[in-house]
Amino acid sequence: MLNSHIHLDFDNVNTPSAATTGAIVPATGKENWDSVIQCCAKDDNRHFALGIHPWFIEDHQMIDLYDLEIKIEDENPIAVGECGLDYLKVKDQNQQRFFFDEQISLANRYKLPLIVHAVQATEDATDLLKSHASSRGVIHAYSGSLQQAKRLVDIGFYLGFGSKLADPHAYKLHDIVKYIPAEHILIETDDNQNSDGLIQVVERIAKIKKIAVEEAIAQCDDNARKLFNLS
Numbered sequence: 001m002l003n004s005h006i007h008l009d010f011d012n013v014n015t016p017s018a019a020t021t022g023a024i025v026p027a028t029g030k031e032n033w034d035s036v037i038q039c040c041a042k043d044d045n046r047h048f049a050l051g052i053h054p055w056f057i058e059d060h061q062m063i064d065l066y067d068l069e070i071k072i073e074d075e076n077p078i079a080v081g082e083c084g085l086d087y088l089k090v091k092d093q094n095q096q097r098f099f100f101d102e103q104i105s106l107a108n109r110y111k112l113p114l115i116v117h118a119v120q121a122t123e124d125a126t127d128l129l130k131s132h133a134s135s136r137g138v139i140h141a142y143s144g145s146l147q148q149a150k151r152l153v154d155i156g157f158y159l160g161f162g163s164k165l166a167d168p169h170a171y172k173l174h175d176i177v178k179y180i181p182a183e184h185i186l187i188e189t190d191d192n193q194n195s196d197g198l199i200q201v202v203e204r205i206a207k208i209k210k211i212a213v214e215e216a217i218a219q220c221d222d223n224a225r226k227l228f229n230l231s
């Protein structure tokens with residue numbers, strides 16, 4: 001079972017249980033580019049992404065985008081991310097949009113998928129992604145509406161679901177999972193500390209989609225392999 005988004009380099013994130021056979025480890029900014037690379041160096045089933053997270057935009061300058069490109073060229077990440085827009089936590093929307101737009105261009109230049117963080121900004125994030133014809137990727141920890149989800153699926157994007165989906169009362173998220181194709185769903189635990197978190201997410205997906213848990217795991221694994229080009 002592949003975890004499509006886990007911050008394994010964070011001190012508070014526990015090593016996942018044996019059921020997790022692979023992991024995508026996204027970066028949050030220049031501060032941890034080397035840590036995520038190192039975190040994946042000794043394990044063929046761990047893969048890192050490199051990017052600048054909207055929460056940490058203020059710690060970055062234009063020149064860091066240039067450094068990011070050098071790092072991408074040297075280190076071959078499987079994706080650019082995480083990057084995106086967070087209108088809830090970060091005030092400067094223009095600066096966020098600038099950094100996100102640049103990272104979309106970068107991903108397209110290196111033919112890499114994007115790992116996108118979008119909070120209270122799904123509409124703007126989708127518009128920006130759509131303005132770059134060939135962009136592809138995942139909106140991780142999806143929190144937009146069903147209508148926005150359908151729009152993202154229409155342009156080939158994947159939606160990532162984590163611990164919030166496992167909550168039996170998360171009706172809005174359950175509905176989104178119900179109505180989008182299983183071929184567009186990824187599972188993740190982000191910075192959650194629960195080492196069994198991933199199985200709880202996939203169990204919920206199986207229940208909503210009325211399929212066996214094994215089938216849900218196989219589908220989500222396939223989706224992640226396809227998006228991130230894993231063999």
Ligand SMILES: [Zn+2]
Nearest residue numbers: 005082190191
């Ligand atoms: Zn994350």
